[in-house]
Amino acid sequence: MDTAVLNNSELFRGVGIAASLGLAAFGSCIGAWIVGSATIGAWKKCFLQNKPASFLLIAFAGQPLSNVIYGFITMNALASSTSLTPGQLMFTGIFAGLGIGAAGIAQCHCGACASDALAETGQGFGNYIMVIGICETIALFIMVFTMMFAG
Numbered sequence: 001m002d003t004a005v006l007n008n009s010e011l012f013r014g015v016g017i018a019a020s021l022g023l024a025a026f027g028s029c030i031g032a033w034i035v036g037s038a039t040i041g042a043w044k045k046c047f048l049q050n051k052p053a054s055f056l057l058i059a060f061a062g063q064p065l066s067n068v069i070y071g072f073i074t075m076n077a078l079a080s081s082t083s084l085t086p087g088q089l090m091f092t093g094i095f096a097g098l099g100i101g102a103a104g105i106a107q108c109h110c111g112a113c114a115s116d117a118l119a120e121t122g123q124g125f126g127n128y129i130m131v132i133g134i135c136e137t138i139a140l141f142i143m144v145f146t147m148m149f150a151g
Helices: 002-048 057-061 065-079 086-121 125-150
Strands: none
Touching: 002 057, 002 065, 002 086, 057 086, 057 125, 065 086, 065 125, 086 125
16 A cells, blocks of 8 residues: 555656646647747738848747746756645646646737737837737746745
8 A cells, every 4th residue: 555655646746747847838839839820921921012021020939938948947846846745746737837838828829919910010029029028927927936835
């Protein structure tokens, strides 16, 4: 019986640690797909209108990459935690990963709109980055609060 408890404890712990990175990366991947597609479409629109295709749009397409880093930092914080029980660690990792991944998807929807708007008007880059930054801040808050909770 002790062996089964130990194995379940290690399983819960491992799931939480892996989920914090895996789910954050999954959300970032979906986000990269969304904003990358929109960025390509915005460049196409520029080419069709014989307008210069701004390289600045790549800043929007690269936004989801940071969420993978936040998931990695969160994973390391959970892996080194000694204050959480295996069950707490599992649920913390799952929900932190989901939150960071969802923030990546949100920022990429904003980035997709920003790509279209910048390609159409050639204006507003700073404004668009600020809105995307708000979504990014959610991921940062989740990472920091998880690190504080993990001790």
